[in-house]
Amino acid sequence: MIVTHTSKEISDIVSSFIGQEKSIGFVPTMGALHLGHLSLLERALNENDEVVLSIFVNPTQFNNAEDLEKYPRTFERDIDIVKQLSDRIVVFAPSVEDIYGHEPIATVFDYEGLETEMEGANRPGHFDGVGTIVKKLFEIVRPMRAYFGEKDFQQLQIIKKMVEKENFAIAIIGCPIYRELSGLAMSSRNERLTVEGKQKAAFIYNILQKTRDLFQNASIDECVDFVKKSFEDHSDFELEYFVIADENNLKTAVDKKENEKYRGFLVAHLEGVRLIDNVPMYEEVLMESLN
Ligand code: PAF
Numbered sequence: 001m002i003v004t005h006t007s008k009e010i011s012d013i014v015s016s017f018i019g020q021e022k023s024i025g026f027v028p029t030m031g032a033l034h035l036g037h038l039s040l041l042e043r044a045l046n047e048n049d050e051v052v053l054s055i056f057v058n059p060t061q062f063n064n065a066e067d068l069e070k071y072p073r074t075f076e077r078d079i080d081i082v083k084q085l086s087d088r089i090v091v092f093a094p095s096v097e098d099i100y101g102h103e104p105i106a107t108v109f110d111y112e113g114l115e116t117e118m119e120g121a122n123r124p125g126h127f128d129g130v131g132t133i134v135k136k137l138f139e140i141v142r143p144m145r146a147y148f149g150e151k152d153f154q155q156l157q158i159i160k161k162m163v164e165k166e167n168f169a170i171a172i173i174g175c176p177i178y179r180e181l182s183g184l185a186m187s188s189r190n191e192r193l194t195v196e197g198k199q200k201a202a203f204i205y206n207i208l209q210k211t212r213d214l215f216q217n218a219s220i221d222e223c224v225d226f227v228k229k230s231f232e233d234h235s236d237f238e239l240e241y242f243v244i245a246d247e248n249n250l251k252t253a254v255d256k257k258e259n260e261k262y263r264g265f266l267v268a269h270l271e272g273v274r275l276i277d278n279v280p281m282y283e284e285v286l287m288e289s290l291n
Helices: 007-019 035-047 065-070 075-085 096-100 118-122 126-141 150-166 188-192 195-215 220-232
Strands: 002-004 024-029 050-055 089-092 145-149 171-175 237-246 262-270 273-280
Touching: 002 007, 007 024, 007 050, 007 089, 007 126, 024 035, 024 126, 035 050, 035 075, 035 145, 035 171, 050 075, 050 126, 075 089, 089 126, 118 126, 118 150, 118 237, 118 262, 126 150, 145 150, 150 171, 150 262, 150 273, 188 273, 195 220, 195 237, 195 262, 195 273, 220 237, 220 262
Parallel strands: 002 089, 024 050, 024 145, 050 089, 145 171
Antiparallel strands: 237 262, 262 273
16 A cells, blocks of 8 residues: 655656556545445445545635644544555545645635535535545546545535536546444544434434435425424534435425435534434435445
8 A cells, every 4th residue: 555645646656557547546535534435445446446545634625713623633543444455545645735835725616506505505615625625636636436425415416516517537426325323424523422422413314314204295394394393302412404405406495396306414513513414305225325
């Protein structure tokens, strides 16, 4: 396994892979690796000759300085995990200066309205930061395929849009949410929860599943009210938002329309940690994604 820290180093390695006509799969992360990331890496290893994993806590996508500061950084542990997984993974862990020069600044992107919904409305500038870093990483790593988890479903749709608009020849592969046995969606942020908090956080998926069942025979308003009421009764949590939205344009749905695919999107805070999850409203969530 090779660990690189500069764009120049990784670029030289990637050039040699491309020269040998090897396919490159790319898994961008902010580190604090968990089983969800490993499932992306395993898929990338199965589908490509070589795999690049980036570990970079991207400052421009945090709209809250405290959130950036508290983001878990577990580099040594991450490297040990990757070593055990495969020797076919090249790690790219650059410094902020290497990526941004003196000042980390985000470019403003137009994702045709996808960026103004949900996370975009609640975290101003977040998707400009995501677009900026993902575009830079794509230009450096030059992958054939890139893998993203559906936990950040809006991010996934936005990256697909960016790739289309920038004419990148990269297949964006969305992978199912990887969950704890309790149902809690795996996330690097879960590291900041206490053991008790992790148990409590299972409530989020539990409510989302109940909402999906309710959705089959209830109106969208009734589903939203159900979630709000459930969280009001559970004072450990602060519900930031729950919306049912069209999966393609991410617009909040008011009425159900036939042949549209809807998803329920939720953000809640527990023990000062911001937890995000979503479920499709149109089918059973695959049990495969449970470990
Ligand atoms: O999903 C993430 O971990 C980040 O948003 C990403 C895609 C690595 C960009 O920093």
